[in-house]
Amino acid sequence: MMISQETRDIYAIIIVGNSGVGKSVLGNIILGRQYFKHDFSARSVTDQTESTTCQLGDKYYRIYNIPGLIEGDEERIALNRREVSRAFEEQTGHSFVIIYVFGHQNGRIRNEDVVTFRAIHNAYRFSPDSLITVVNGLSPDRPSTYDKETQTTLIGLLGMQPGRICFINHLKLDGTQEADVRTYLIDTILNVRPEVHTKTNDINLMIDDVRGLEAELNKLQIEVESERHEHEAMIASMEREYEATQRLLTLRRLFGQAKANLRRLESFREQQEHLIYMLGQWEAEEIVYADDPSSDHFILARTNKQDAEEELAKNVTTQHQIDVALNVCRGDIEQICYELGQIYNGKLDREYYILFDNLRFDSTIANVKHSFLNDLYKFTCHHFGDID
Incomplete structure (x- = not known):
């Protein structure tokens, strides 16, 4: 359908992606009604460009649902190229939003989706500000790190940062999730900026091109995964160093507490010896004045003894x-x-041995009668080898 003079101020939303990624379903969710045909099928259900107008917020949009580009034969690919071009040509000179929908294989971005994205992007040069990418049909039980990691991978594969990247769970058949998804998608659409996309090249994609690009993408995927693993290894190493540092700081505090308590024991030992001596003195004084219990000497001796x-x-x-x-x-x-x-x-950090030697050779606690040092010495030798 060509845009008429009266509707030139209507923005467009062009939903692009390969067959089976859920373009029609997402289009219907945005509309809030069943308009685009969809079904569970081995073949593409959408084989012609479809469009309809709706209001989102205070703006009007014409939503296009376009057939997938990649198929199993050259004739079908050529037909799909024409259908894809048709929607873009209708919007020549007008601002619109691109929603590109990715499928996945067990969470991994599919090569054919990247191939199609690159082919259309090469023809129309998507503006990042008006581009929404959707990874559709995801498991709600996916790892908590999946969205962030996949976003990084996707940016690397596409060679650009889309305005928004949306991750949408596989929808239940009862339709209970559709309202939340619709709110999410509409909010995303209203927060990107529709722009004019000018055609710079034809959509050049043949079966041999698909195979060549998929080989290139496989290589790129491997490189991205390698970089991700290296990054994760670096983060893990940093986390281990941080954990080790925190434990070493705790060790310093524990050894400091142990030394302070052992010194207190030494101090109490001296106090105890003095108290026992004075107790003997006051007991002797009490005996001397026992015959006169009312005397000041007896009372003072008893009080001091108590x-x-x-x-x-x-x-x-x-x-x-x-x-x-x-x-x-x-x-x-x-x-x-x-x-x-x-x-x-299995290797104990050198700082532990420094802390332990600093404690066991401290002259201020050499005479303390306590099993702490002996027990810790036995533990150290048993688990980390002889330290003498």
Whole structure:
């Protein structure tokens, strides 16, 4: 249908893509009604360019549903080339939006869809600002990274950044998802800029061209996948280094806590010896004045003795708390060592040995009576070899 003088201000939406990618279904969803014929078929259902007008937001659009370009014989490809050209020619000199629909094979962008895109883009030079690409019929259970990774792959294959890239799930037969998809598509259409696309070349595509381009795309796909794997490997390496750094920082903190608690134990040991000595002194003083329990000497000796007993009890309680903290700290250090061993493929980072030697050879805790150092030493030797 040619655009008349009265409808020149109507924008167009040209839906392009190969047979079976769901162009007709998406066109009907945008319209909000069944207009374009579609069916489950081994052959292309759309064999002629179809169009109709609708209002989206405050704008009017003529929506074109175009046959797929690639078919199994030269005659059908030639026919489809004419049908594709027909829609573009009707919009000569007018602004329109291109929606290019990609299918997929188990999530992988199909070569034939890229071939068709390149052939039409070479003829009409799509403007990125007015181009919407759709990857259609996706599993809703696809990996969370799929959309982002496929977007990167698609940009590499197309050699350009489309205005919008949409990922649409496989639709249920009951039609419950269509309202959400329609809202999504209309919002996308209204947020791109229709532009004039001038024909610069003919759509040149023959069976031999398809095969040659597919071979080229296979090579490009391999290169893109290789680059993606290299990027993922680099990210994984950076994440491992980050995790290792975080664990080493935690190790520093744990060894610092252990040293502080061992020093506290040494301090409490000295306090305990002093308290036991003073307790003996006050007990002796109490015995001396036992015959005169009302005397100031007896009362003072008893009071000081009770204070020393209370302080000694507090000292013992605190030491027990420190003992528990040291055992927990040792367990945390051992866990960090296991994790570092996994990150470094069984090899413990050199910094651990520096931290451990700095602790075990510290003269300020050399006389502490606690199993912390011995147990940690046994663990280190057992899991990482003799360190002497």
